[in-house]
Amino acid sequence: MxxxxxxxxxxxxxxxxxxxxxxxxxxxxxxxxxxxxxxxxxxxxxxxxxxxxxxxxxxxxxxxxxxxxxxxxxVACKICGSRYATEPMLKKIESSLPAEIQKDSTGLEWIRICPVCRRNIEAESLAKLILPGRRKNDWRCSWHFLAGKRGLYPGRMRLLYNLIIFAGMRI
CATH class of the missing domain: 3.30.70.20 (Alpha-Beta Plaits)
Structure with a gap:
């Protein structure tokens, strides 16, 4: 028992x-x-x-x-407001991680952001690295452009495609 x-x-x-x-x-x-x-x-x-x-x-x-x-x-997500975790869970994570790890690549406190918003933020950051100078939410790029300009082979293209689709975005 x-x-x-x-x-x-x-x-x-x-x-x-x-x-x-x-x-x-x-x-x-x-x-x-x-x-x-x-x-x-x-x-x-x-x-x-x-x-x-x-x-x-x-x-x-x-x-x-x-x-x-x-x-x-x-607890509500700081970005979208959806409720995703309990306060004791978040406090446990915060107490077990060093302060410098508690922020993501954009400087946001990722612990207080829901998983969906985290994926969207990271996919947006990844897209900026791959397609510099693109307009926000402009996903109309072709596989030929990405493969030709960036020298990506099919395995890496598949990984990129999965990352972007996983984040809810379309190419």
Missing amino acids: IRVDTSLCLGCQSCFNVCPGQNIIRNETDGRITVHWKRCKEECDLCVKMCPAGAITLVPWDEIEPEWEISFDL
Whole structure:
């Protein structure tokens, strides 16, 4: 059976992702995430091993042990406003990284920016390196131009194409 120290939980959902018995339930609604731990008899300890905060421990089975539940408000992205992570998660990342690594190539604090906006910013930076002088959001360039002018071979072109498509942009 598992016991959760709610004061240590980050709301990262690592336990939810590894639970083979689906005894951990995650619910996300209206900018809040709730994690509910059912009473588990399996004692597989995957959730204990994967918890980055050490908030979960295995204890002997007990009928009166409560089912644990904790809710977190999700933090809004500084760029688009979408809610993407819990405050304890972001504080854990900030405390474990040196200050000079907490900013991306554009000088923004990437920890407080959602993954979608991060990809868009990095793809825009990459495009500026590959196509200097292009207008913003001008993705009408041909493969021949890129391959001929930059000396790229097909493998690198495929990587570039995947990076740009992954960021939601079209060539």
